[in-house]
Amino acid sequence: MLIVMRPDATAQDIERVNDEIRRRGWQPHAIPGGTRTAVGITGNPGAVEPEPFRVLPGVADAVAISQPFKLVSREVKPDDTQLRIGDLTIGGSAFHVIAGPCSVESREQILSTAHAVKKAGATMLRGGAFKPRTSPYEFQGLKGDGLALLAEARQETGLLVTTEVKDTATLQAVADTTDILQIGARNMQNFSLLEAVGDLRKPVMLKRGMSATIKELLMAAEYIVARGNTQVILCERGIRTFETMTRNTLDLNAVPMLKALSHLPVFVDPSHGIGVRKAVPAMMRAATAVGADGIIVEVHPDPPRAKSDGAQSLDFSEFEKSMNEVRAIAQAMGREVVRLG
Incomplete structure (x- = not known):
């Protein structure tokens, strides 16, 4: 009701x-x-x-509200939600690009990446400090040291920071550092974590689970909003299908559907969406054209030597070239790719 x-x-x-x-x-x-x-x-x-x-x-x-996801439904709020994060506005005519490595690996790596992505036009820096990995033997992140390096990169460049929160035990440490809490695909239905970030008054980027339906993504967002945190960004990052030539299948159908069903901003992760480095720029262009409010892209100074997700990370020159293409498409769509001064 x-x-x-x-x-x-x-x-x-x-x-x-x-x-x-x-x-x-x-x-x-x-x-x-x-x-x-x-x-x-x-x-x-x-x-x-x-x-x-x-x-x-x-x-x-x-x-009466017909959808089970009540508070995130466009029936409840017909006009688009715009989030104010620092000096930036997410949503409306603004288009934002978040870029950076999958994992924070060293001070030199994260600072050089932060300067490069800012120069190319990103407004926010991504980088994992606590990394949930499929294998327990893979690089799990620098943890607290990684958070400190992200904070240093923000101080040096002015970029806002987003990093993944892995569990409730490390939530407060991450929340004290980051500007946007990122809920990864594996945690989309970690309801204890969703409720915990809902109790915080901090922006959250909620990624779609690899086998989740659009409805399930919106219901996960409902968990956060129902606890009082209305600062939620939905993120399409590809779903698992029968296709084996790509890491995932980037479901760009989800963007207009989410826009029709919900008032929340929608981002796209083309890096995880396809998982193939040479194809990521095409997916960046497609995500822009289909009406997303922004994209989150993996960028690394030396992708072949990255400790995680190097196969889907762009190097600095590739990212800069792709940003020029994204700007042209956004302009044709009546959007402005925001950049820091």
């Missing part, structure tokens, strides 16, 4: 609605819009009778 307030509704009117929802044992969620506020209801075991809410002062209507 969504309680739609009139444009002239007062703060007291909204609180009266909240009190009535709480009185029934449910949870209210205020959803500010362009001209008026709506209040979503969660925790109800079944259908909600609309009339008791329609008669309250300041209420324009009470309408």
